[in-house]
Amino acid sequence: MRLIFSIFHLFTKCELVFLKKKFKNYGKNIKFGYLPTISNPKYISLMNNIIIGNNATLLAIDSDLITKRHPNLKIGNNIYIGHNVSIHSMNSVVLEDNVVLSDNIYISDVSHGIKLDLEHSIMKQQWESLGGVKIGKGTFLGHGVKVLPNVEIGNNCIVAAGAIVTKSFEPYCILAGSPAKIIKKYCFESQTWKKIDN
Numbered sequence: 756m757r758l759i760f761s762i763f764h765l766f767t768k769c770e771l772v773f774l775k776k777k778f779k780n781y782g783k784n785i786k787f788g789y790l791p792t793i794s795n796p797k798y799i800s801l802m803n804n805i806i807i808g809n810n811a812t813l814l815a816i817d818s819d820l821i822t823k824r825h826p827n828l829k830i831g832n833n834i835y836i837g838h839n840v841s842i843h844s845m846n847s848v849v850l851e852d853n854v855v856l857s858d859n860i861y862i863s864d865v866s867h868g869i870k871l872d873l874e875h876s877i878m879k880q881q882w883e884s885l886g887g888v889k890i891g892k893g894t895f896l897g898h899g900v901k902v903l904p905n906v907e908i909g910n911n912c913i914v915a916a917g918a919i920v921t922k923s924f925e926p927y928c929i930l931a932g933s934p935a936k937i938i939k940k941y942c943f944e945s946q947t948w949k950k951i952d953n
Contacts, residue, residue, distance in 0.1 A: 787811070788838065798844070800829040808838035808858065816845040816865055819882040831892075836860075846904075847887030854890050857898040857916070864888045864904045891926060911941070 775781045780800035788809035793799070798815035815826040828844040830836075831851045837858035842848055845865040850856075865884045886905030890896070894908055897916035908914065909926030918935040927941035929948060939948040 782832075795826070798826045798828060800827075802830060802832045802834075802852075804832055805830055805834045805836070807836045808840065810839045811836060812841040812843075814841075814843040816843060816882065819845060819865075819884075821881050824884075827887075837898075844888075845882060846884040847889075849887070849889045851890060851892040851894075851910070853893045855895045857896060857900070859899045860896055860901070862888055862890070862902040866904060 778796040778799050778801060780802065782801055782803035782805070784803055785801050785805045785807075787807045788811065790810055791807065792810075792812040792814070794813070795815040795817050798817065799813055813828060815828045817824050817826060824845050826844040827847040827849070828842060829849045831849070831854065833853045834850055834855075836856045837860065839858055840856050840860045841862070843863040843865055848862060848864050864887050865882050867880060867882060884904055888902055888904065889907040890902070891908055891910035891912065893911040894914070895912070896902070896914045897918070899917045900914050901919045902908070903919070903921050905923075906920050907923040908920065908930075909924055909928065911927050912924060913929045914920060914935065915929065915931035915938075917933070918931050919933040920930065921934040924930055924935075924937065928937045929939040930936065931938050937951050939950050941947075942949045
């Protein structure tokens, strides 16, 4: 088993040697786990001090099947991205500095068209982006979180495991649920998280 993982790591290192120059920006001290999937790196910016876990997917989608697009996928400084994380951008997805993503997270600013068309499958319909995604500085996303298009999560938020974030939230909140809602806010006066009655 160790031999197999060693081969995966070697393959990934070789692949990244060729890919580095193709990124829009490729900073210092960037570490990938094995077998990343990277699409259109010329639209992807990786800043400094980034760890990206195994089986990560970074997709910069430059066509909605009809129109040429110019996506922006930016991963800031001091970022940790866990295993099996998928980030898809056709518009703009930005992870600001000091963000932590646990395993099995999905972040996307794009979705398939869902028009009822008996002649074309959903996979052949024009893709849609209702707006970009921005994850604020110092925010933590727990295991299995999903962040959908047109969402901005403010600085220093905590998103509980399994939450589905469908709208934007202010800084200094704890979010949970499907769809996600605020369950606590940080009180600077008492320096504690205060429960919110919903």
